[in-house]
Amino acid sequence: MARRKKIYEGKAKILYEGPEPGTIVQYFKDDATAFNAQKKDVIEGKGVLNNRLSEFFMTGLNNIGVPTHFLKRLNMREQLVRSCEIIPLEVIVRNFAAGSLAKRLGLEEGTPLPRPIVEYCYKDDKLGDPLVTEEHIAAFGWASQQDMDDILSLALRVNDYLSGLMYGVGIRLVDFKIEIGRVYDGDFQRLVVADEISPDSCRLWDLQTGQKLDKDVFRRDLGSLTDAYTEVAERLGVMPKQA
Numbered sequence: 001m002a003r004r005k006k007i008y009e010g011k012a013k014i015l016y017e018g019p020e021p022g023t024i025v026q027y028f029k030d031d032a033t034a035f036n037a038q039k040k041d042v043i044e045g046k047g048v049l050n051n052r053l054s055e056f057f058m059t060g061l062n063n064i065g066v067p068t069h070f071l072k073r074l075n076m077r078e079q080l081v082r083s084c085e086i087i088p089l090e091v092i093v094r095n096f097a098a099g100s101l102a103k104r105l106g107l108e109e110g111t112p113l114p115r116p117i118v119e120y121c122y123k124d125d126k127l128g129d130p131l132v133t134e135e136h137i138a139a140f141g142w143a144s145q146q147d148m149d150d151i152l153s154l155a156l157r158v159n160d161y162l163s164g165l166m167y168g169v170g171i172r173l174v175d176f177k178i179e180i181g182r183v184y185d186g187d188f189q190r191l192v193v194a195d196e197i198s199p200d201s202c203r204l205w206d207l208q209t210g211q212k213l214d215k216d217v218f219r220r221d222l223g224s225l226t227d228a229y230t231e232v233a234e235r236l237g238v239m240p241k242q243a
């Protein structure tokens, strides 16, 4: 049997060449990392949960007309996605103060923000993904002004969709990060939501109790990460409820 060609291995995923040109197989690992990989562990079952959850969110986005790279889930740990050129930015949307924003501006975690705040970080592990402004993005040519308009629109649509979805199951979407890719259709370029959307890249708090149901459980040693992610998956009906 021919071995698949590995294209890239990241902290939480491996990308393989897909079966058809223009496709990629995205494999979800169980590895958890935080603080730019200074804290590491293997959390059994995390990859399976994130594969299912990302499928769920990306399918929903595709269905409401927000384009993503997602094509279909292949098995427990793998999904088929369209290959795209990743724009080297982490696009963060925040509804409530938490994490680095709370620290940077001296805000109490959980403070509602006057409007969703969109931030951009330059994707570079060695530099720890530093915060950048649109000035840097334009000056270094990472994205055009048209791209930035489209990225902002995509980010806010994802925020509205995810916030509503989560609210429906008693969860507050505090913030999240997405990545954006370019796909080419002939002479035309389109931007799509790429990478993954999962509790690894969101802050999700129970609406009633404030309990954290996201990667902060791992970052801050707050208990079982799989229990937290399973809770999210069960509430959304992505995984059957355990008896």
Ligand code: C5P
Residues within 6 Å of the ligand: 090, 092, 098, 099, 100, 101, 129, 175, 176, 177, 200, 201, 202, 203, 215
């Ligand atoms: O750490 P910070 O508060 O800036 O993170 C904001 C949001 O972006 C959080 O939901 C976090 O999980 C996500 N994030 C991410 N990957 C990064 C940085 C932040 O998924 N490299």
